[in-house]
Amino acid sequence: MSHVPVKFAYWVPNVSGGLVVSTIEQRTHWGIDYNRKLAQLAEQAGFDYALTQIRFTAGYGAEYQHESVAFSHALLAATERLKVIAAILPGPWNPALAAKQLATIDQLTNGRVAINLVSGWFKGEFHGIGEPWLDHDERYRRSEEFIRALKGIWTQDSFSFAGDFYRFRNYTLKPKPLQQPHPEIFQGGSSRAARDMAARVSDWYFTNGNTPEGIRAQVEDLRAKAAANGHSIKVGVNAFVIARDTEAEARAVLDEIIAKANPEAVQAFGHEARNAGAASPEGEGNWAKSSFEDLVQYNDGFKTNLIGTPEQIAERIVALKAVGVDLVLAGFLHFQEEVEYFGRRVLPLVRELEARAAAQAAA
Numbered sequence: 001m002s003h004v005p006v007k008f009a010y011w012v013p014n015v016s017g018g019l020v021v022s023t024i025e026q027r028t029h030w031g032i033d034y035n036r037k038l039a040q041l042a043e044q045a046g047f048d049y050a051l052t053q054i055r056f057t058a059g060y061g062a063e064y065q066h067e068s069v070a071f072s073h074a075l076l077a078a079t080e081r082l083k084v085i086a087a088i089l090p091g092p093w094n095p096a097l098a099a100k101q102l103a104t105i106d107q108l109t110n111g112r113v114a115i116n117l118v119s120g121w122f123k124g125e126f127h128g129i130g131e132p133w134l135d136h137d138e139r140y141r142r143s144e145e146f147i148r149a150l151k152g153i154w155t156q157d158s159f160s161f162a163g164d165f166y167r168f169r170n171y172t173l174k175p176k177p178l179q180q181p182h183p184e185i186f187q188g189g190s191s192r193a194a195r196d197m198a199a200r201v202s203d204w205y206f207t208n209g210n211t212p213e214g215i216r217a218q219v220e221d222l223r224a225k226a227a228a229n230g231h232s233i234k235v236g237v238n239a240f241v242i243a244r245d246t247e248a249e250a251r252a253v254l255d256e257i258i259a260k261a262n263p264e265a266v267q268a269f270g271h272e273a274r275n276a277g278a279a280s281p282e283g284e285g286n287w288a289k290s291s292f293e294d295l296v297q298y299n300d301g302f303k304t305n306l307i308g309t310p311e312q313i314a315e316r317i318v319a320l321k322a323v324g325v326d327l328v329l330a331g332f333l334h335f336q337e338e339v340e341y342f343g344r345r346v347l348p349l350v351r352e353l354e355a356r357a358a359a360q361a362a363a
């Protein structure tokens with residue numbers, strides 16, 4: 001097991017309705033005041049990263065959405081150490097704009113911005129904003145060119161690139177980002193195309209929630225492919241965390257979230273999401289195998305099972321680390337309260353277990 005402490009990120013609730021498609025009470029707000037305070041609490045609690053979401057259009061209870069890059073900058077301006085991952089969607093963004101915009105943010109925030117290059121899963125959204133909807137694997141081909149262009153612009157002068165989607169000729173960006181060699185590049189996915197791209201160009205691979213066995217299979221494939229490419233890649237896994245003083249309390253919260261799920265909204269989301277998942281030619285994409293209960297959380301976060309007491313959750317996090325996970329991306333019901341609780345009750349236990357494992361390995 002790696003001696004590097006596992007890292008923690010939280011989902012920024014910059015989209016209304018939180019992270020579960022349920023009418024359960026959520027003491028969370030998508031606005032900036034709530035989110036600034038949350039980012040400060042998360043930084044104090046020991047979180048390393050915050051991940052903002054990109055969404056252009058309402059649907060499934062996600063009525064309002066603040067734009068990801070602008071929102072990320074606002075959170076960076078309100079914090080000191082936290083890194084904020086801004087989501088970038090090829091189509092609406094092109095690499096020239098993204099490279100320039102993020103280099104400036106990196107300069108303004110002492111090198112704390114990162115990006116999540118999302119490839120798109122929501123056909124209705126693309127139609128809504130007049131963007132062509134590419135086939136699943138074509139979306140990844142475009143994303144890979146996007147990342148190659150971004151890295152080229154960020155690291156080279158007089159950069160030239162002749163792709164099928166993007167072209168650059170003797171282009172020099174100044175100033176370059178502060179972070180060297182460049183801000184970290186995250187991407188999400190579960191499909192073969194997502195793993196193949198990650199194993200060639202990304203720094204981090206985010207995957208939907210899953211069991212340790214399910215994650216192990218993805219990680220082994222990913223790391224084998226990356227090694228063959230002479231590339232190294234880190235892995236983050238999504239989890240919807242419900243940490244309570246007793247397991248019964250935590251389970252009751254999960255039961256209530258599911259009992260109060262909004263069936264029409266879950267079905268509608270599931271329809272789009274399953275289409276997107278099944279759209280990968282091999283049928284392994286995100287959501288290809290998700291049940292109704294799984295779909296109540298947008299990224300299969302119940303499957304990771306970080307639901308229980310602080311002790312149970314800490315042990316499961318270390319078990320995830322043992323199958324190759326480098327980062328846990330956490331969603332919560334009541335973000336401010338639960339981020340604080342997580343920092344106070346769960347994180348110290350994870351560090352204890354990590355120290356114990358390191359001591360055992362040394363002995």
Ligand SMILES: Cc1cc2nc3c(=O)[nH]c(=O)nc-3n(C[C@H](O)[C@H](O)[C@H](O)COP(=O)(O)O)c2cc1C
Nearest residue numbers: 053054118119120121188189190191194206285286
């Ligand atoms: C942690 C994580 C965060 C994501 N964030 C966004 C997002 O903010 N906006 C978006 O449109 N898609 C987002 N996605 C979707 C992915 O970019 C990708 O389109 C989706 O996972 C389908 O991939 P697959 O078919 O390769 O499995 C996210 C995925 C993951 C795993």
